[in-house]
Amino acid sequence: MSQRTFRRFRRFIQAELGIKMPEAKQTMLQARLQKRLRTLKIRTFEEYADYLFSDRGMAEELAHMIDVVTTNKTDFFRESQHFDYLTESVLPQLVRHFGAGVRRRAAVWSAGCSSGEEAYTLAMVLNEFRRRCPGFSYSVLGTDISTRMLKSAASGIYPHSRIEPVPMRFRKKYLLKSRDRGKDLVRIVPELRAAVRFYRVNFMKNDFGIREQMDVVFCRNVLIYFDRENQEKILNSICRHLITGGYLFTGHSETLNGLNIPLSQVTSTVYRKTL
The missing domain is CATH 3.40.50.150 (Vaccinia Virus protein VP39)
Known part of the structure; x- marks a missing residue:
């Protein structure tokens, strides 16, 4: 993932989800989004970004992107x-x-x-x-x-x-x-x-x-x-x-x-x- 593409994702994630996405998290973001590239049979992160930020992508892919980007750590009786x-x-x-x-x-x-x-x-x-x-x-x-x-x-x-x-x-x-x-x-x-x-x-x-x-x-x-x-x-x-x-x-x-x-x-x- 190029720095330019990472910055596109970072701006969107911070603006729409409020989630902090510093440079240090680029590797993590890349690993998580890789799942969507495989599912959609898209070759590059640049192609995926173009698709995600299109009208069609906003309608069809946004929820999936949010699912892989957000952290889902929880337990029963956590901090009991x-x-x-x-x-x-x-x-x-x-x-x-x-x-x-x-x-x-x-x-x-x-x-x-x-x-x-x-x-x-x-x-x-x-x-x-x-x-x-x-x-x-x-x-x-x-x-x-x-x-x-x-x-x-x-x-x-x-x-x-x-x-x-x-x-x-x-x-x-x-x-x-x-x-x-x-x-x-x-x-x-x-x-x-x-x-x-x-x-x-x-x-x-x-x-x-x-x-x-x-x-x-x-x-x-x-x-x-x-x-x-x-x-x-x-x-x-x-x-x-x-x-x-x-x-x-x-x-x-x-x-x-x-x-x-x-x-x-x-x-x-x-x-x-x-x-």
Whole structure:
């Protein structure tokens, strides 16, 4: 891939997706896009760029390019202490002060959900919270920019190797083994799948297309891919969908220091929306 072609891709990716693409990532981008060249039987990156940026390419290829460019790293119960804090501190406060889950359905958003493990983890945790709070109701929204990841998430099917972090009591309650012994797969139970919906969101758009207000947002290990200006823009957009007094969880490698956003820190990587 020539420097000129890399710069074409970089300008587009940074402008449309907000993802940082420094010179050091040229080799990574080249390796990921190579899959699309093989699939389309295109010989060079220059030809692929011409196709992608044509009207036809924008209509037919853009979603595929986004799928290979975006990072899709996630796990069940990743940074598990967040889920403990959610059930022990956040949910009781939201129920007590706002009637979340009692007077109205509690709404929780997994922003940047990838293949759905975080969204289903949230559904498991919220379902367990019902035992402490009878009548508690909830919904989980999982969003991502990758249509391929969203399709995978909606199926609720995972290789058995992916469920290692799930506590055994949760596995027995919320996961079904494949009837085909030759396939080492599990599927999220229908009750949980019904409580989770998936939707495509591009954080760089002004309107996410989300019309409900959220009580809790998990946006973890997502902001690290954006520069500070776009981090602030994204967080302010997310906050418009978060109730005053609602909570935002971020990844442990992320810091919001110095950003002009309506959030105050409650504890490490947990923030609350202020007036």
